[in-house]
Amino acid sequence: MFETLRLTRMLYNAGLEQRREAYRKHGKTLSAYDQQRELTALKDACPEYGGVYSHVLQDVFDRLDRAYKSFFSRVKKGAKRAGFPRFKPRQRWDSFKFKQCWDNKKGDWTACGKPVDEGRRINIPKIGAVKIKLHRPLEGKPKSLQIIHDCGQWFAAYVCEVPLAPLPATGSAVGVDVGTTWFAITSDGEFVENPRYLKNGLKNLRVQQRTVSRRKKGSNRRRKAVQQVAKAHRKIRRQRADFHHKTARRLVNEHDLIAHEDLKVSNMVKSNLARSISDVGWASFFEILNAKAASAGRSVIAVNPAYTSQTCRICGHVGKENRVSQSRFLCAQCGHAENADVNAAHNILGRAVPSALNGSGVSHAVV
Ligand SMILES: [Zn+2]
Structure with a gap:
């Protein structure tokens, strides 16, 4: 499997070089198909490339193609x-x-990823029957299989x-209003x-990162410390994902319609460093929320968050002075008093409801 990683990586880099050359010398853009x-x-x-399954090699160029496409869409x-793809x-x-x-056609597994030996192993073409721990039974129809190496473990x-x-x-x-003090x-x-x-x-991670920077570059002890940092990162990543999944699951189970602020817009409205850093976490949370909602037939609506925190949800008065x-939150006009974030969450819901009634309340809709 390490050898497959090495060969596919070299193929990716060669494919990237080939594309760059084709463009520089002939002004021609190669497609994944051309390369395949x-x-x-x-x-x-x-x-040696005979030792790698053909679909795996083809996928390398598909990946390269996706890297180019997302580069162009960012441009x-x-x-x-x-x-630019690196x-x-x-x-x-x-x-x-x-x-x-x-x-x-056959209505059965291909040679790729088929469980064998009563589910104790899976078949990986050109590599063999590899022992696995199946964490939970597969559901539905298997489409693709990715083999991932992460901090010394294979998945x-x-x-x-x-x-x-x-x-x-x-x-x-x-x-739902997202914040820095509260999730x-x-x-x-x-x-x-x-x-x-x-x-x-995160605290633990900072300590380990200091250990890395103390140790001599290229030394064995530094390499080990780097591995520790990678493991700490992985743990945080998994804990965060677990928390996101559970929070999203609860919202989807309890509500038909979930409104939140549109993060792309909110970054422009409130340009605040602390927020934009934690936005990374929210973006993946909303992705999980959208997926669960789509599967459960619920609606998720992202609304423009402008002034949601300064508007009184009772009388509609807008003003900075409302936020004492x-x-x-204390409305300067009608005297309505409430927690500022709860008031904002109500305004977010209020903006989503009219569009849901218009029939545009489908998930992923941006108002
Ligand atoms: Zn008011």
Whole structure:
């Protein structure tokens, strides 16, 4: 598997070089298909590539193609740093992919990823029957299999096609305001706390990073410390994902409609460093929320957050003076007093409801 990683990474870098050359010398843009057609010739010239399954090699060029496409789309959007596709060093190449696990004609597994030996092993073409721990049974129809190397461990990640599972209507709608002090505040007055273990994990990470910088470059002890940092990162990543999944699951189970602020807009409205850093976490939370909602037949609506924190939800009066402190809201016009974030969550919900009634309340809608 390490050898497959090495060969696919070299192929990626060669493919990138080929594309750059083709453009520089002939002004021509190669497609993934153009490059995939040359694979047979490559295998003749470099027999070691005969030891890698053909779909895995094809996928390398698909990945390169995606890197180019997202580069061009960033250029189109006028991003400041569009980030041209880069050559991959060893640390940035950790997986390979089998794109077809299921034969639709036969209605059975292909050779890729098929469980064998009563589920104790899976079949990985050109590599063999590899022992695995199946953490949970596969659901639905397997589509693809990715083999990932992460901090000294190997993972098999299957993508499966699972039928939608709509939930019964609850008749409830909720607005969610995300913040830095609290992870989220809902219009029902619920305060979702940032879990303490994440804070502890981050503290631990800082200590380990100091250890790395103390140790001599290129030394064995430094390499080990780097590995520790990578493991600490992985742990935080997993804990955060777990927390996101559980929080999103609860919202989706309890409400038919969930409104939140549109983060792309909110970054422009409140340009605040602390917020933009934690926005990274919220973006993946909203992605998880959207996926769960789509599967359950719920609506998630992102609304423009402008002035949601300065508007009185009772009389509609807008003014900075309404926000008497970070947490207190006191309307200068009608005297309505409430927690400022709960008031904002209500306004977010209020903006989503009219569009839901217009019939545009589909998930992923941006108002
Ligand atoms: Zn008011």
